[in-house]
Amino acid sequence: MIVRIMGEGQWKLADSTFVELNALDDELLEELEGGDEAGFRRTLHALLDKVRERGEPLPDDALEPSELILPAFDASLDEVRAMLSDDGLIPG
Template sequence: MIVRVMGEGQVKLSDSHLPELNKLDDELLMEMENGDGPGFRRTLTALLSKVHELGERLPDDSLEPSELILPSPDATLEEVRELLSDDGLIPG
């Protein structure tokens, strides 16, 4: 799966990592619903760090179709709300 992190580029990630990422995504969604700004920032950072840790960064000149689009590390709570589906940032 190809994941785009806005402002950072693309990362190739195995589908086997989705359950681990979904746990962080669920936590992020709950923090957003509760208006927990510090928790939101901490979990967004953890989610993006995990994507970079588990994935393989693609070259900047690579333009693969992205299956997931994640916000930039400095995205606001309001900006992330606009990206959300009913399942959060990561479907499933």
Template sequence: MIVRIMGEGQWTVADSHFAELNKRDDELLAEMETGDAEGFRRTLCALLDEVRRCGAPLPDDALEPSALILPSPDATLDEVRAMLRDDGLIPG
């Protein structure tokens, strides 16, 4: 699956990694609900780091359709809230 991190680029991430990504997404949702800004920032960065770690970056000139778009590491709580679906940033 192609994952885009806004402002950074795209990565190809194997489906086998989505269980861990969903775990981070659930943590992020919980921190957003409680207003834990520090936890939110830490978990957002961990989620994006996981995509970078387990994914293979696409070349900068590649423009593939992204199945999943994640916020930039400096996104605010309000910006991330605007991106949320019913089940978080990551479906499933």
């Protein structure tokens, strides 16, 4: 799976990482719905850190289609809300 973090680049992750990312996405969605800014910030950073830790960065000149696009680390609650589907940032 290819994941893009807006403003940073792309990482290639094993499909097995999806379960971990989805759990963090569920937590993020709850915090967004509850207006928990501190929890939202903490979970967003954990989600992005997990991508960076578990993924292999692609070269800057790689033009791979991203299967998942995540917000930048400094995205606001409103910016992330605009990116959400019914399932959160990560479908499924």
